[in-house]
Amino acid sequence: MTGKPRKQIHLAAHFPGVNNTTVWADPASASQVEFESFVHLAKTAERGLFDFFFLAEGLRLREHRGRIHDLDVVGRPDTFTVLNALAGVTDKLGLAGTINSTYNEPFELAKQFASLDHLSGGRAAWNVVTSSDAFTGENFRRGGYLEHGQRYQRAAEVVEVTRELWDSWAADTLVIDRAAGVFAREVPETRHRGAQFDIAGRFVLPPSPQGHPVLLQAGDSDDGREFGASAADAIFTGHGTLEAGQRFYADVKGRLAKYGRTPDELKILPAATFVLGDSAQDAEERARHIRLQQVGPQTAIAFLEQVWGRELSGYDPDGPLPDVEPTDNVDITRGRVRHAKDPRAVAADWRARAEAENLSIRELIIEVTARQQFVGTPAAVAEQIDTYVQGDASDGFILVPHLTPGGLDEFVDGVVPELQERGSFRTEYTGTTLREHLGLRHPHRHSTVHEGARAS
Numbered sequence: 001m002t003g004k005p006r007k008q009i010h011l012a013a014h015f016p017g018v019n020n021t022t023v024w025a026d027p028a029s030a031s032q033v034e035f036e037s038f039v040h041l042a043k044t045a046e047r048g049l050f051d052f053f054f055l056a057e058g059l060r061l062r063e064h065r066g067r068i069h070d071l072d073v074v075g076r077p078d079t080f081t082v083l084n085a086l087a088g089v090t091d092k093l094g095l096a097g098t099i100n101s102t103y104n105e106p107f108e109l110a111k112q113f114a115s116l117d118h119l120s121g122g123r124a125a126w127n128v129v130t131s132s133d134a135f136t137g138e139n140f141r142r143g144g145y146l147e148h149g150q151r152y153q154r155a156a157e158v159v160e161v162t163r164e165l166w167d168s169w170a171a172d173t174l175v176i177d178r179a180a181g182v183f184a185r186e187v188p189e190t191r192h193r194g195a196q197f198d199i200a201g202r203f204v205l206p207p208s209p210q211g212h213p214v215l216l217q218a219g220d221s222d223d224g225r226e227f228g229a230s231a232a233d234a235i236f237t238g239h240g241t242l243e244a245g246q247r248f249y250a251d252v253k254g255r256l257a258k259y260g261r262t263p264d265e266l267k268i269l270p271a272a273t274f275v276l277g278d279s280a281q282d283a284e285e286r287a288r289h290i291r292l293q294q295v296g297p298q299t300a301i302a303f304l305e306q307v308w309g310r311e312l313s314g315y316d317p318d319g320p321l322p323d324v325e326p327t328d329n330v331d332i333t334r335g336r337v338r339h340a341k342d343p344r345a346v347a348a349d350w351r352a353r354a355e356a357e358n359l360s361i362r363e364l365i366i367e368v369t370a371r372q373q374f375v376g377t378p379a380a381v382a383e384q385i386d387t388y389v390q391g392d393a394s395d396g397f398i399l400v401p402h403l404t405p406g407g408l409d410e411f412v413d414g415v416v417p418e419l420q421e422r423g424s425f426r427t428e429y430t431g432t433t434l435r436e437h438l439g440l441r442h443p444h445r446h447s448t449v450h451e452g453a454r455a456s
């Protein structure tokens with residue numbers, strides 16, 4: 001045994017949808033817009049003592065080959081509306097919303113997140129994203145689009161102003177002179193002059209229970225990582241395998257010192273899916289079946305078309321890869337982060353893999369789109385998760401179930417007790433705020449109340 005204390009695992013529940021992880025064809029799948037679905041997942045996560053519930057955000061319906069891409073979720077209710085409603089039916093669970101910093105104003109964001117923090121008793125979190133494309137920007141004022149570097153400059157300043165607004169009441173003074181009937185709050189004016197914002201005014205809400213709602217960041221470029229290291233409390237990442245996770249973890253935590261921060265002040269939370277079974281073989285069979293449902297014939301061709309940049313509907317999904325070359329048409333799919341930076345190199349790599357392993361189009365797409373996945377009995381999955389966390393590949397996971405809304409049920413019933421048994425996961429909530437669940441400091445607050453006559 002080493003003297004290193006056992007790390008405690010942080011778990012979050014990602015509301016399914018957004019991409020083809022969710023199996024809509026399953027008879028157990030329910031609506032992605034009805035409140036009951038959100039309630040079910042949130043209550044399950046709270047029963048499992050999770051740190052928080054998580055909503056992703058899409059601001060424009062995705063299009064593929066000029067039509068709405070309806071192979072995965074189409075349409076999601078507004079994030080703040082859902083989270084505020086969930087605050088009323090949950091008690092301890094953190095409530096995290098993905099909200100874009102490119103298209104929103106800091107005053108409005110500060111008010112919305114402070115409100116959620118007040119209404120939930122200190123459980124609000126903001127996943128700051130910058131958006132990846134001009135296509136989404138078309139929905140906004142003057143197109144709302146900014147080049148990549150500028151998006152992060154704006155994000156940093158949005159967060160800076162938001163925090164100034166949240167802090168502005170910290171130095172306030174509530175003057176109470178009962179005899180004279182004076183109840184006066186002196187709130188200093190917030191004045192911010194920067195490259196992006198020139199703002200003067202008084203913030204409209206008193207400090208919320210967390211002072212600063214928890215800040216998450218998702219975005220993997222160098223700028224994105226730097227922004228996360230400088231400003232975020234947690235990073236949501238796709239680097240979920242053991243080696244990639246350890247590299248990412250070391251990279252980002254290594255950036256903290258220059259901002260005067262310690263490794264504990266930033267949690268790394270990769271996305272992960274899971275498949276459970278009564279035996280290892282049962283779980284493997286279920287996982288294979290789910291992957292076939294997630295990558296149906298049409299989805300396989302759509303993925304291929306994204307890389308090839310051309311219509312390939314004439315190709316048999318159960319046949320070999322196309323012999324035609326990819327084009328530079330990056331707009332075949334719009335509203336989705338495009339990962340193939342060099343389509344010809346990706347196509348060459350995929351052809352080599354398909355040939356070496358004798359894979360059809362669909363089988364290849366199943367392989368190349370496989371996400372971090374924990375597969376096994378509840379005890380085996382608990383062991384895998386614990387190994388990743390104790391091995392510094394992450395501080396926990398944002399779990400993405402494949403079914404809406406019941407996909408987390410068997411994890412909470414089966415895996416959580418195993419993690420508790422291992423001493424790596426809480427057996428009850430010890431705090432009330434999300435900052436406390438995540439082991440993060442509350443920002444310093446120093447409001448003062450003066451009883452007596454007001455100095456004139």
Ligand SMILES: Cc1cc2nc3c(=O)[nH]c(=O)nc-3n(C[C@H](O)[C@H](O)[C@H](O)COP(=O)(O)O)c2cc1C
Nearest residue numbers: 056057129130131132218219220221224236237238
């Ligand atoms: C794990 C992960 C999850 C993301 N989730 C969302 C999301 O829900 N909504 C959104 O608009 N962008 C989302 N993004 C996109 C990022 O916020 C960012 O805009 C994009 O990755 C471009 O930034 P980058 O170049 O730093 O990666 C996500 C990115 C990552 C890595």
